[in-house]
Amino acid sequence: MKKFVSLFVLVAMLAVSLTVSAQDSELTIWIYDDGRLEVLTELGAAFEAEYGVPVTVQVVDLSEIRNAMTLGAASGEGPDMIIIPHDNLGPIVENGAALPIDLGDIAENYLPSALDGFTYDGQLYGVPLAVENIGFFRNVDLVPEAPATWDEVAEIGTELLDNGDIDSVIGLPDLTYNSYPLFTAFGGYIFGRDEAGNYTPEDIGMNSEGMVAALTWVEGLIEDGLISENIDWEAAHVQFETGRSAFILTGPWAINRFETAGVNYEITAFPAAEEGGEAGYPFLGVQGIVINANKPNAILAEVFAVDFLANEENYQMIFDAEPRPSAWASIFESATDPDTAGFNAAGINAVPMPSIPAMGYVWDAWVNAGALVAQGELSPQEALDVAVEQILAQVEE
């Protein structure tokens, strides 16, 4: 019996590998969040009606997509197309799995920053769908006028705190991504960019003056008891939605819970380091379609993603299905609701999050630096120096 079981296992493996290697005209798209599942399935059905090629849309975990496009792509597996945040692009390109895309004349309809996000080493590798950045949320009931500088934020907060109106001046969900506008306001950066706009891993700005200044500002808040030493995503959001903190740095994903909680908020541009200084700017996230270059149907996938999909009507459909700022410039600009306008104001100078592989080493080191400062273990300068060492050690590894 056992030998039949083992035979069966082998035959099953055989059958699986046969089906994997079979190729026919069919397209699969893997997406990582289900907000666009319905509209893409609808568009896929329209494509099938026109060209007789079925399009399957599947919701797959982002890490699974990454694996499929790196490990899996090497053996020609994985989906024909994926929708990813652009910062995942680097390793996919570096492993040769992303098809270079030529948008031709259509390109001028897109936001330049959206195309920028999917450009790697001067070559476009994705069809942008939507852009996303965080904004500066303020509780209007507590603070009627938006402060212009971070010091004003601290002053207003101190006053409210002394009156017992709030528990925490500002919600910092983390000291990395969500706090980036704070770092940039003081002149900090992560990687420098060359003339062509490519991020250069050689120029690490992690321990630059601006980064240290921003972290010192945070350290001051903690020492003065204006914010908790426990930098916690959930705590930051809960405090803001219960009116126990005056500000928070967060993104569109939080709007739903703030509305449900009934907090009276406004989204504006970020404060600057000093009066008249440049406002802090956030990272820009771009979501778009990347085509698996290792699949025989790559060119067919390009017909779907570019020739079929990329027009204003379809982008409007996608925007209506899931209202994230569209990468299609005219739709982006026509968004009029105050939240979107606020995010757009906050993100006017946003830079695409670096997608170079070295960025992968940044997050953990950056989180650690923030935690070490918050705990009072290291000074901001020391902590960020360690972070740079850690990044360098791993880049060289």
Added chain:
Amino acid sequence: MNKISVVLPTRAYAIQLAVLGVFLVGALWLVTSLMGQGLLPLASALSAVVVFLTLTYVRRQFTPLRWLAGGIALAMLFTLYPLFYTVYLSMTNMGSGHLMAKQQAITRLESETYLSEGGLTYRWAAFQSDDGAYALWLTDADGVGSFALPGVPLGTPPSSVGALDTDGIPDSVDGYTRLPTNQTVPIIAQLSQIDFGQPPEAVRVRSLREAAALQPKYRYDAAQDAILDLETDTLYRPIEGTFTSESGETLNIGYIEFIGLRHFENFLGNEGFRQPLLGMLVWNIAFALGSVIFSFILGLVVTLLFDDLPGKRIIRALLIIPWPIPVLISILIWRSMLNPDLGFVAPILESLFGSSPSWFQNTTWTRIGVIMVNVWLSYPYFYVITAGAIRSIPAEIYDAAVVDGAGSWNKLRHITLPLLLRVMMPLLIASFTFNFNNFNVIYIFNYGNPPMPNTIVPMGYTDILISFVYRLAFTTSNVTDYGLAASITVLLFLLVSVLVVFQMRITRNFGEANA
């Protein structure tokens, strides 16, 4: 009757042979296709399994092995193979940019094309003859149209051209009929594989809008073992799995290369790594030991306290509650209860003692917290086991002890504990081994944080080896260094093996002492 008894075995034998044949052919096909993809380790493991299975079939002296063959084959494929593969991986540079076998990488590179300077691009329309052959009508930038067939030099004028439409494209040419767009799209992948015209001037379909005179970009030169970039005439030689030119330029697609013990040298030879790693190992053992000892004690105490009470069924049910709740959820609940800003533990402690520990920032308190959570998760197990085991201790022994004048403490100390430990020891040891690699509690509770200052790679004070491996290999979202992670896994495997040997010795000694 006789006839049947002769015929049946023969037929069965024939069927057996046929099945074996099909199996071997299938296996051979699978192995060759794996080798073709350069997956040598998997192919050789599979071959070993196939040879083994076949031997048990055909050799009489192996017949007894048949009963075990399935199990052994599965063990070879799913236990031994991953083990050896991990060891092999630890000696390679497999990771981002080095994910393919060399042959795969070369094939990928050779499939890349480029448009030479001055190379022509066209708009195109597809044509198909009655027997299914394809042709293109090409329109160049000046709007001049031409007909292109595979293998026929471009610019060869067709003999008959049908009626032109408004774009200047005919509806038929030389027996080829024009395909409308909706019939072109489904076959575009096939079209893109065909050279129209005669190489090297041949034109290929590049997208729905464009066909172009594309040239192959790379050629592999087997004699020099190097990749030649035909566009820039640069030679890229392989250096540790990366094709590198003389000026240091590299190609994106690299391959998996054997690099020996370098990973081990790198991290074991580095003081900034070894020192914290040693500390981590000590904490790892302390965490596992602490969890086991405290949850056993708590389980025992609960058993002793509640076993004789009225309504013990309800109490027992309540005490077992932590058990069926998914570990993930329990830990997350603990996390939020202990949260200094939102949780309810902080205000209670503050009103009692005037201050509340920093559960996620302070090293000692985080360590206490994580052991506490783990004890809470695992004591019901020990409670259930001890409650059962205690009942198996004969009441006469206690009666005899009472006669000898023993009190509760002496009964516990001299009867219950020794007899209980004898039953429990193997379970305690198994539990220790489990906790040694208890990733869930560590990672979900505080991701291995608080961070250690001044380490060369991010490490946390509550990181145990397994969570550190995970951190290293998988949380740096953009980068995956499988080789390095595998080498640490191998190290971990060796450490755990030593522990297991050690434990087996203890168990045996214990067994003998009590025997």
